[in-house]
Amino acid sequence: MIQPASNCQPERLSDLLVGTLSDIESDAMLSHLESCPQCQGRLEQLAAQGEDWDRVCNILAGSNSAQSRGTVTEDFPRQRDRSLNWTESLSKKLLQAPSHPEMLGRIGRYDIERFVGAGGMGIVFKGFDTELNRPVAIKVLSPSLAFNGTARQRFAREARAAAAVVHEHVVAIHNVESNGELPFLVMHFAQGESLQAKLDREGPLELKQILRIGKQIAAGLAAAHAQGLVHRDVKPANVLLEEGIDRALLTDFGLAQTADDASLTCSGYLPGTPQYMSPEQARGEKVSGQSDLFSTGSVLYAMCTGRPPFRAETSLGVLQKINSSEPKDIRELNPDVPQWFCRIVERLMAKRPEQRYGSAQELADLLEVCLAHVQQPLHVPLPTSLRVPSSLAMFGNKLRRNPFQMMVGVVLLAVVGFALWPRVQGIEPINSQAAKVAPPPESSSESLSNTSGSSVLANPSSQAPIQEIVEWKGPPLPRVPQDDIRAKLEEKYSVDWQGQSLSTVLQELLGSADIQFDIRPHGDATDDNKTTVTLKMTASRRAILRRILRSLNRTYIVQEGSLELVDVDYAQSHPTLHRYDLSYLTSNSNEAIALANTLTQVIAPDQWSLYGGKCSLGLFGPILHVRATEEMHQQIAQLLTKITK
Amino acid sequence: MSTSNPDTRASLLVKLRDSKDIDAWEDFTKIYTPVIHRAASKMGLQSADADNVVQEVLLAVSKSIDQWLNRQERIGFRPWLFRIARNKTLDLLTRKATRPFKKPGEGSSFEWSQVAQQESEIATHFEFEYQWELFTRAAAEVRESAAESTWQAFWLTAVEQQPIDFVAQKLGVREGMVYLSRCRIMERIRKLVQQWEGT
Numbered sequence: 001m002i003q004p005a006s007n008c009q010p011e012r013l014s015d016l017l018v019g020t021l022s023d024i025e026s027d028a029m030l031s032h033l034e035s036c037p038q039c040q041g042r043l044e045q046l047a048a049q050g051e052d053w054d055r056v057c058n059i060l061a062g063s064n065s066a067q068s069r070g071t072v073t074e075d076f077p078r079q080r081d082r083s084l085n086w087t088e089s090l091s092k093k094l095l096q097a098p099s100h101p102e103m104l105g106r107i108g109r110y111d112i113e114r115f116v117g118a119g120g121m122g123i124v125f126k127g128f129d130t131e132l133n134r135p136v137a138i139k140v141l142s143p144s145l146a147f148n149g150t151a152r153q154r155f156a157r158e159a160r161a162a163a164a165v166v167h168e169h170v171v172a173i174h175n176v177e178s179n180g181e182l183p184f185l186v187m188h189f190a191q192g193e194s195l196q197a198k199l200d201r202e203g204p205l206e207l208k209q210i211l212r213i214g215k216q217i218a219a220g221l222a223a224a225h226a227q228g229l230v231h232r233d234v235k236p237a238n239v240l241l242e243e244g245i246d247r248a249l250l251t252d253f254g255l256a257q258t259a260d261d262a263s264l265t266c267s268g269y270l271p272g273t274p275q276y277m278s279p280e281q282a283r284g285e286k287v288s289g290q291s292d293l294f295s296t297g298s299v300l301y302a303m304c305t306g307r308p309p310f311r312a313e314t315s316l317g318v319l320q321k322i323n324s325s326e327p328k329d330i331r332e333l334n335p336d337v338p339q340w341f342c343r344i345v346e347r348l349m350a351k352r353p354e355q356r357y358g359s360a361q362e363l364a365d366l367l368e369v370c371l372a373h374v375q376q377p378l379h380v381p382l383p384t385s386l387r388v389p390s391s392l393a394m395f396g397n398k399l400r401r402n403p404f405q406m407m408v409g410v411v412l413l414a415v416v417g418f419a420l421w422p423r424v425q426g427i428e429p430i431n432s433q434a435a436k437v438a439p440p441p442e443s444s445s446e447s448l449s450n451t452s453g454s455s456v457l458a459n460p461s462s463q464a465p466i467q468e469i470v471e472w473k474g475p476p477l478p479r480v481p482q483d484d485i486r487a488k489l490e491e492k493y494s495v496d497w498q499g500q501s502l503s504t505v506l507q508e509l510l511g512s513a514d515i516q517f518d519i520r521p522h523g524d525a526t527d528d529n530k531t532t533v534t535l536k537m538t539a540s541r542r543a544i545l546r547r548i549l550r551s552l553n554r555t556y557i558v559q560e561g562s563l564e565l566v567d568v569d570y571a572q573s574h575p576t577l578h579r580y581d582l583s584y585l586t587s588n589s590n591e592a593i594a595l596a597n598t599l600t601q602v603i604a605p606d607q608w609s610l611y612g613g614k615c616s617l618g619l620f621g622p623i624l625h626v627r628a629t630e631e632m633h634q635q636i637a638q639l640l641t642k643i644t645k
Numbered sequence: 646m647s648t649s650n651p652d653t654r655a656s657l658l659v660k661l662r663d664s665k666d667i668d669a670w671e672d673f674t675k676i677y678t679p680v681i682h683r684a685a686s687k688m689g690l691q692s693a694d695a696d697n698v699v700q701e702v703l704l705a706v707s708k709s710i711d712q713w714l715n716r717q718e719r720i721g722f723r724p725w726l727f728r729i730a731r732n733k734t735l736d737l738l739t740r741k742a743t744r745p746f747k748k749p750g751e752g753s754s755f756e757w758s759q760v761a762q763q764e765s766e767i768a769t770h771f772e773f774e775y776q777w778e779l780f781t782r783a784a785a786e787v788r789e790s791a792a793e794s795t796w797q798a799f800w801l802t803a804v805e806q807q808p809i810d811f812v813a814q815k816l817g818v819r820e821g822m823v824y825l826s827r828c829r830i831m832e833r834i835r836k837l838v839q840q841w842e843g844t
Contacts, residue, residue, distance in 0.1 A: 030825060043828045046832070
């Protein structure tokens, strides 16, 4: 039976959709459908609401690249394949056919001569500008990123930002093409090699050369900083040394971001080599020009010694060292470097940004004078700031910056305190009991016992918990009569425990205005036992506050500058989450899982629970997730320490 | 990363009994894990921290299951699961986002409006990531089970917006078939999403 095409049968459309019609019937329906826009619309409505169509199609169109690979969302970050190893023949596929047989290909109006290399975000070619008749370097955005709107924007912004910096020690950007299928930027082609290549070949450099290159890097950075641009990736590979003339050029503002435009870089993208990163960058905090100064210090260090300051088996290990340990003394590795120069590097590599030099310009000026001094020691004296013996200067610095710490007698803890501040978000259990029980573990900064209290990537200053478990032995704490505190806090606590008044009380108690905090009800609305207080203050103040709160016997303190005030019963019954970094033990996730299993057998299973797949692979290695009571955590830490030994 | 590990699963099996609910949990973790992870990453958390947020949410949700079980009038497990997970995630992310406070000298009054703004931003991020995961996952699953030409009819016309007649010719089928195919795919995607969300 053949239905006339004009005959609409809306009620049968659903049969058509689910496929319950006979071949002949559906054939007729299809004929009708082809000529009847109304029924086409009806069918679409049956399948899904109009807004669902839009939503699905928009999302799928946006996920095009993932979809075409046929695998969706197996890995959470949507672009994982950026580590592809580019070769000349592979990179050639990105280009149009060459206009000349000797060339590799074409892109836009540029002839491409050869493949130079590949970086985090793109592929670099040597090309030739046929109109202006000059060689150029062309950086093409990696195809895996070209599909990604954020990456395209980032790339375009990188180019715009970098093009705005015109300076003799910054590689000039000639042109940006961001509309094509593969966005690219055109740069000055520097004939020569990177500082990295030079270090690989020659090892440590001469002092004069170090000063000259360092001064130029600092000058280039100063120009960028003046435009509000932070380089974020200063490292020897990004310093080009032009052949013949003694000129260093800073290149690859690949991750540069204008300070007021932070939004796009918040995608969790971790730039390549962490060896030259600053501590604040390693912690994923927002960075400023001070971060570039740290990296410059690391580059100076590398020029003095021929190797990066922080080295470890894994990237994670490097990040941890950046945060928690001092690099090996330069003069141990290269006795030719004068003490005063080591002082410059030390200051640049101070863990706290404010302890470094004030600006890249200040550094450039300083290095300039130093260079003059080295070239003409009789005519140009060394700057006075560099003539003080370093240890005394360091001591003086600490004293000046943190008199309070000295005052309350935490001198012995000063080193720990410094490593500890500032801190990052991470979850750490600190229990009031811990204060009485455990002595500070004697351990090197790499030993696993340190990871007991701190998770790793997020919280690389691994000594943190040590301070927690040092019992106070000094004279009574100043200006804090304990009974008063208890009474005061109890009173306010119960009366108005979510309001601003608690902060006022705390401020009074601690007698200081340099603490900022805010109090919010704990996020979990069902949980009346908790309130979250977020505080920002120095480590020494925190120690005092902790003591106060401990004496109230109803607190449970989470690091990272935030406190959770919790009833003590609740705290004791409430297991806390720890992440243990296992990357020191193994980089192999199977081994890590085996280790986790062993641990579960050692400790009675009803006393603790592992969760989250027991072991997850973090960015840099296996991480063991454990939720357990404080006591258990100590056992686990001891076990892990044993294993490492 | 497998978040639905044997331990969790075992305890859930005991609690939930109904195998449909177990499936719901598995579907839920499969979909939610990447969503939380990406939303957290977008806020600037590093990967390991984002992992942590994932753990926290899943743990919080699994703990709350008792509440659901003890309810007098229970709504379906799936819709409950997705609703509570959404709230927990937003709550956690918001707390993380609002942690860093003022600089010295800015006084001690706190801008709640700022938090509200951040919250809505986070909600937007989260919503986007959620929808993205839901639909791309559903689409991938539908594509697996559908004939390639059926899928192509949908993809080329609906997503790539190519003309019907052109696509029909390309695939070697009649135009009516292209209309039908793309609607079938769309319907399956929608149904799968509904099934996951339990609505």
